[in-house]
Amino acid sequence: MVFLGIDVGGTNIDVVVMDEKFRNIGTFPTKQYISKFYELLEMLIQKYKPKAIGVGAAMWFRKNKPLNAPNLPEIIQVENIVLDIPIFWDNDANCFALHSSIANKAENLIGITIGTGIGCGVVMNREVIRGEGLAGEIGHTFVGGRKKCVCGGYGHLECYFSGWSLKNTEKLIKSGEIYNVRGFDLLCKAIANAVMLLDPQIISIGGRIGGKLDKNKLESSIYTYLMPQFNPKVKIIDDPLAVAKGACYLAILSSQSQ
Numbered sequence: 001m002v003f004l005g006i007d008v009g010g011t012n013i014d015v016v017v018m019d020e021k022f023r024n025i026g027t028f029p030t031k032q033y034i035s036k037f038y039e040l041l042e043m044l045i046q047k048y049k050p051k052a053i054g055v056g057a058a059m060w061f062r063k064n065k066p067l068n069a070p071n072l073p074e075i076i077q078v079e080n081i082v083l084d085i086p087i088f089w090d091n092d093a094n095c096f097a098l099h100s101s102i103a104n105k106a107e108n109l110i111g112i113t114i115g116t117g118i119g120c121g122v123v124m125n126r127e128v129i130r131g132e133g134l135a136g137e138i139g140h141t142f143v144g145g146r147k148k149c150v151c152g153g154y155g156h157l158e159c160y161f162s163g164w165s166l167k168n169t170e171k172l173i174k175s176g177e178i179y180n181v182r183g184f185d186l187l188c189k190a191i192a193n194a195v196m197l198l199d200p201q202i203i204s205i206g207g208r209i210g211g212k213l214d215k216n217k218l219e220s221s222i223y224t225y226l227m228p229q230f231n232p233k234v235k236i237i238d239d240p241l242a243v244a245k246g247a248c249y250l251a252i253l254s255s256q257s258q
Helices: 030-048 092-104 169-175 182-198 215-224 242-257
Strands: 003-008 012-018 022-029 052-057 060-062 065-068 085-091 109-114 118-124 202-206 233-237
Touching: 003 030, 003 092, 003 242, 012 030, 012 242, 022 030, 022 242, 030 052, 052 092, 052 242, 060 085, 085 092, 085 242, 092 109, 092 118, 092 202, 092 233, 092 242, 109 182, 118 182, 182 215, 215 233
Parallel strands: 003 052, 052 085, 109 202, 202 233
Antiparallel strands: 003 012, 012 022, 060 065, 109 118
């Protein structure tokens, strides 16, 4: 039985197929392909004939309707069936958290993606927590100042620590200077606050930037702001396909529940 998982990120659209195991079947530049997303989808359906498709997109959803997509060139209009194949949608960070919880066999987990922007998915008792749809938007929490965010707000975490707000992130990571920028401390404070609210077993961090961060430096900085009774494990997921894999799990679990 074949399932497809698609990650629609700010930079790339990654696609994996899952039959007996995951296989990467393509990476497509978001700017070039987002306007013809359904053409791409139809081509994939005709080639792989999946039972269902999961899409993890950098969009905010409420009742399966997209509200905003600050880090995408445009919002994709949601279709739930294409060529008679069911399509299941969710925020990309929720898919990342779902994959992380299954891979780590964790009941309670916070999954944070740091790439173009910052996303956060929450898994409690093995269930993704969505609230009214927008739960977990840690990247758009107010941390101070008047820097303008891509979402239109001001002083958000992404303004200080994200792919769009930092320059030369690869050089910053390689040199270690990324741990000295103000945004890194703000990130660790925000994560610590989330831990105090949710008390997870694991903090899973991935994405183009997050997956390259040093686990020990992150853990040490986060623990600076935690009460001693909290002791989550920090795990770095250096897997660019983690969201797409989580989208596959979304398709599988959603198909089973129908």
